[in-house]
Amino acid sequence: MSKGWIAERVSVVDLDRIERNIAEQRDDLGWGPNNIFKFPKYGGTGAIYxxxxxxxxxxxxxxxxxxxxxxxxxxxxxxxxRLERYDVLINTSPLDLLVAKCRNIPESIADAAGNLIHNGGLIAGLGFEGKRDDSKCWMYFPENNSPFYRVTNFHNYSRFNVPDGDAERYFSLMCETTYSSHKPEDKTRIVESTIQGLVNSGMIxxxxxxxxxxxxxxxxxYSYPVPTLGRDKSLATIQPYLESRSVYSRGRFGAWKYEVGNMxxxxMQGVEVVERLLKGTDESTLLGAAG
Ligand SMILES: Cc1cc2nc3c(=O)[nH]c(=O)nc-3n(C[C@H](O)[C@H](O)[C@H](O)COP(=O)(O)OP(=O)(O)OC[C@H]3O[C@@H](n4cnc5c(N)ncnc54)[C@H](O)[C@@H]3O)c2cc1C
Incomplete structure (x- = not known):
């Protein structure tokens, strides 16, 4: 992987602040880009859209x-x-698949698309009876005693994420495991190994x-677009070719830029590409200038 993606996604450590916190024995929770966020009370993330x-x-x-x-x-x-004509096409499907679907695509564009790397995700949702006393939202697990890299206390986002809105009686853990040719996972056993991983890591x-x-x-x-060393070169080959033919590929896998690929x-990539087409303004999110 390259390092160019980290600025937005990995909080830069403030050494003075850490030293001060240690000296004052203070738990410092309010740092990092996502320390406050909003979530729908009903209907999960889909309710927004x-x-x-x-x-x-x-x-x-x-x-x-x-x-x-x-x-x-x-x-x-x-x-x-159905066959549709377009003046301008805005695409949000994965860029490599888009290129594969273009008729008579030059070999150089197809090759560049072939260099785009992604992984897949197995998302296990486990509902439990019982009350969970844990105020954390999501946690990362780099250890090898569990298949997942992240677990979310989904009942903490909204109590209506569990039956009857009763977070006194139920809790819900979303456990995310990625897979790729470098890290194969047995899909038929992932729920069981996730449960064992929750025990091994002390979560339950x-x-x-x-x-x-x-x-x-x-x-x-298609779970994560991996920011590989060759990614920017591939994108610099594919995107201008498509744009010169009025095709604008945006979004998490449409633009294939992990660092500006969250929801x-x-x-905003969608908003800004339309504004660019109508008003000629810059796409600041895609270019990485905005938060
Ligand atoms: C488990 C999980 C947890 C996540 N958690 C968060 C989070 O907490 N916060 C956050 O900001 N982001 C999160 N994300 C990432 C977030 O979901 C994406 O950033 C967001 O959905 C990207 O939006 P998009 O419109 O670019 O792409 P998508 O939402 O993937 O939309 C692309 C659409 O294109 C459609 N499509 C693909 N191919 C074709 C085709 N050939 N024909 C027609 N349609 C096609 C797909 O069906 C899909 O509807 C999470 C993702 C996952 C999987």
């Missing part, structure tokens, strides 16, 4: 899988047989295994 989409529903067509793009004729073909005790009320697993083949960034 369902709310935004409400006034636009007539213009949104779900269940249309884009199959082929003809860059010369400016058309998109969908798996249900052995006895709590008997209080698991629900298990959920989702496989997300808030991806949303």
């Amino acid at each position: 369902e709310g935004i989409a409400k006034p636009l529903l007539e213009k949104i067509h779900l269940q249309h899988e884009m199959m082929e793009i003809n860059l010369e004729q400016k058309t998109v073909a969908f798996s249900n047989g 005790d052995e006895g709590q295994k008997a209080y698991i009320a629900s298990r959920y697993l989702i496989d997300i083949p 808030d960034h991806s949303f």
Whole structure:
């Protein structure tokens, strides 16, 4: 991996502040970019986007899988047989797949897209009976005694993330494991190894295994766009080619920039590309100038 991505994503350590905290024996919790955030009371993260989409529903067509793009004729073909013409195309599907779907793409562009690296994610949601006293939101696990790298106390985001909104009786852990050719994972066993990992890391005790009320697993083949050393060179080859043909690829995997690929960034990439097309303004999020 390159190091250019860290500025936005890894909090820079303030050594003086750490020394002061140690001297004053103070637990310093209020630092880092995400120390305060908002979350919907009902409906999870999806509720944000369902709310935004409400006034636009007539213009949104779900269940249309884009199959082929003809860059010369400016058309998109969908798996249900629909063919759409465009003046400008804004894409949010993964950039490597987009390139693969463009008819007559030059070899240099296809090769550059082939160099884009990503991993997949196995997200296990475990619901437990019982009350969990732990005020933390999410935690990272670099040790090798668990498959997951992160666990989220989802009941802490909203008590309505558990049945009947009753966080006295239930708690919910979202456990995220990535996989790739460098780190294969057995998908058929991941829920079990996640549960064992929770015990090994001290997140739950052995006895709590008997209080698991629900298990959920989702496989997300495109989970993280990896900021490899060759990424910027590939993007500098692909994006100008597409833009010169009125195709603008944005979002987490559309732009393939991990450092500006979270939800808030991806949303603003969409806002800013439209503003650029209409008003000629800069795309500051994509270029990394904004927070
Ligand atoms: C488990 C998990 C936890 C996360 N937690 C957070 C978090 O706490 N905070 C945060 O900021 N971000 C989080 N993220 C990241 C966040 O989900 C993404 O940053 C965000 O969804 C990116 O938005 P997007 O519109 O660029 O892409 P997406 O939301 O991936 O949208 C791309 C869309 O393109 C569609 N598509 C793909 N191919 C085709 C095709 N051929 N035809 C038609 N449609 C197609 C897909 O179905 C999808 O709907 C998390 C992600 C995961 C998986």
